Amino acid sequence: MSKSITFTIDGVEVTAQAGQTILQAADAAGVYIPRLCAKTDLSPFGACRVCTVLADGRPQAACTQPVSEGMVVESEIPKVQQIRRDIIEMLFVEGNHYCMFCEKSGNCELQALAYRFGIVAPKYPYLFPQRELDASHPDIFIDRNRCILCGRCVRASKELDGKNVFQFVGRGPNKKVAVNAEAGLSDTDVAVIDEAIDACPVGAIIKKRTGYRVPIGQRKYDSKPIGSDIETK
């Protein structure tokens, strides 16, 4: 048994195991901290910064910061909520997100977070980037217009599928997800049953011929906001 640690999130005492991240400990305690790049079973990544909290007054990503004894974590405070809102809005304007006709609508974590935060329209101007599509594979397509560079596909392919289908290339605003072939996805060893495909939180990696199957009203986030599963633990 690893050592037990006590710390607080917004004044509530939480017991955790040594070595856990703030996010893992919060999840176990039924406290939801919003996140996009973090996913259970995948290694912590710290890219999206949506899970930013103040840990003993210092801004940290909850998904990478380990808990320590007596740590004071501030999460649902105006300063932190504002940062999360800003980041979610940044992700919307950075890509080309047209929720109303996206196959992922209703099951999309970015969209669900926007609803949870009550974001009607971003305050930032849309950047309208030119992004590439890859529909070469018979069962899967990549629409980089919707990619938020969370790296879940990269990690899931490596860590869960034992493959290396996805990786980032380029840097800064030119950073994008590439596949392990010069031509396209169809030249890789990806399979439609790979965890990497389901790992995508948005509509960037989609299984062909599955769009719009679930009627509105029965989709994942239609009745309960994102994070409810953790909060009702």
Added chain:
Amino acid sequence: MNKATKAAVTEICSQYGNDRGNMMDILRAVQERLGGIYGETIDIIAESVSAPRVEVESTASFYSFLSGKPTGEVVIRLCNDVIDKMYRVDRVAAAFSEELGIGFGETTADGKITLEWTPCIGMCDQAPAALVNDEVMTRLSTDHARDIVASLKSGREYYKLPHELGDGNNAHKLVHSMVVNHIRRPGAVIFADFQPGAGLANALGMTPVEVIRCMKIARLRGRGGAGFPTGLKWEFTHTADGERKFVICNADEGEPGTFKDRVILTERADLLFEGMTIAGYAVGSDAGVLYLRGEYTYLRRHLERILGERREAGLLGENVRGKKGFDFDIRIQMGAGAYICGEETALISSCEGLRGDPKNRPPFPAQKGFLGEPTVVNNVETLCCAARIMEKGAAWFSQFGTKGSAGTKLLSVCGDCDRPGVYEVNFGTKLSEVLEMAEAADPAAVQVSGPSGEMVAPGDFDRAISFDDLATGGSIMVFNSKRDLLGIVAEFMDFFIDESCGYCTPCRVGNVLLKERLDKIRSGQGCPEDLDYLQALGETVKTASRCGLGQTSPNPILTTLANFRQLYEALVKPATGELLATFDLESALSEAKAIAQHD
């Protein structure tokens, strides 16, 4: 791809042991040989080093000196930082462009010469400057540009271009460069004479713990800008568990306006290597790595020579200076054009042959650094200070400077002053005194610490260079009253946008958005609310970014909003009635009207 080319790539990989960890060396060599890394080349490298293709592409696409498309045998990279622009690099650029018949980012039709822009190459005291492959050309005029192109076109090798020789070791046959040191003010710590082995002898007479204690008593703090206590850093690494430990010297001097490490590497490399060896002894390491920025490739052979001399003198290698059981050697790792690699964990990623993405902390490098082993990463100047402390004593060192900031600091001063160059001053020296030394006649603003630092207004020129007041890695850029300061801020933001690794959202997206709003204000389209927007957005980027780059990238805007607010206020106009004062209904509708053929 023909057989010979394939064989060449395979040969390069094998020369570096077909080891993925040597990816930077492999990619640099392939780039030099083939002029680009793309297509089948990537497959061959991937196969040779047993890595997925996309991993190779991931690293290759990260660095600006590695190209994803064909480039010429000669690549001319003209420096476009703000100082070079002040020195009219635009005219030099036009001359290059005209003589070559190509634009920037293009290659001549015969495939021989490529013309590109590059950020600061560490030559701001002798701008405008360019790299012709790894040769440095300084103080360029339009005539020089035309001569360079004519020489290259006549078939002359790029490394045989005619030029004068600089002073000191710049004139040595292994450097053979026109770069000038401009040591305007030598001080006691860095630029005093140095006998190789003097500090090391004293260090080896002590225990490693005693050496670390010396650093603490001397109150040595990191010279890269953050000011972390060096003794503490060494202690963490010393006490950490690891199979092996490493000492890395951060010579990726990339902060625009800084060039002091270049001068140390040219004139005091021995002092630096001695500092690395002492660090190795203190932390229990047998291997040092000098991470040298790609822009300073011209110094590599000179540095190798000094390493060779130190090996011959027994100051490196097995049983250093006769000390049984202390083996230590140093190798040089070349970078390939990425500002972010000056961030210590990004630098470690690069040393490992990966993209220059910073790593998540914790664990810190002192626990898990290079190859997952305890690693100490120090700045060039810091290691020189360490060697001098061992030579002359902690008390001697801490007599210079102030209580919180012991010793001297090297400053790279450039811009609107008559004596640009390197100044070694005691900590506590006022900015106004620095401006006087550099003979700045009309300083209206001083950028301290480069774009990531602070733009200081004349009312604050009596502030002191120290960790408690004006902390700086050493870049001091002077701007006179005729300069367009918000134009300079815009240049700085472009720099951060280009140099962001793109890992985290706030830095990748936030800087683009900051620049968009700044441009709007500069074009006269801004309203007062835009200033609050910049402030709030800047604070989010600063607070939420993952590493030091993002956490400082809004500083050009945030520090000018604080110190030069009148410049913004003069440009913004409040709304009148329902429309913004800056909104021109007619021009907004003009395109639609033209399409619909309405007058």
